[in-house]
Amino acid sequence: EPEVTQTPSHQVTQMGQEVILRCVPISNHLYFYWYRQILGQKVEFLVSFYNNEISEKSEIFDDQFSVERPDGSNFTLKIRSTKLEDSAMYFCASMGGGNSPLHFGNGTRLTVT
């Protein structure tokens, strides 16, 4: 069964540094998402992306965050200047169409020190 793949599985970075989290969604999917889960808390929506642009974003997704689909297969989340509170598990997800469920990747655990 096709999978969403995320790299790296764990990223440690210093406060103020830029990080890029990478995702390869399922190949024929059209909608792409980033969610995050702070340890012990709920899964929070960050952003959705369709047709090469952001379709929705949450209040969490401020100017420090950006997403890109640079080459038709990868989908990246960039955090420009990381803060301690950005430490979380970041999940990429993709969806085929309107009446499809989300398929999640294994996540990237981001630790900001």
Next chain:
Amino acid sequence: AQSVSQHNHHVILSEAASLELGCNYSYGGTVNLFWYVQYPGQHLQLLLKYFSGDPLVKGIKGFEAEFIKSKFSFNLRKPSVQWSDTAEYFCAVKTSGTYKYIFGTGTRLKVLA
């Protein structure tokens, strides 16, 4: 704003006990409803989904859920749990006119062997 409530945060059961996890949402329009499971150290996996039709939905691993529109609820059930069902369970809602999935806070289920 739309929200999803899962009132049971931690549930501990013995094997063979019956399970019911509550999920309520706040949105008056058309919804798609989902239950996802997250086994320790793994990504979110779809258990079952409701889009339309029969409000009693059967999913994988013997799980089922019932959509009760009048109660804005989508409770997850399993007649007889197994130790391998130990995981965190998330209810999610997608409302009409958006592709954003909103997740509940999750319920940690521990099944004692």
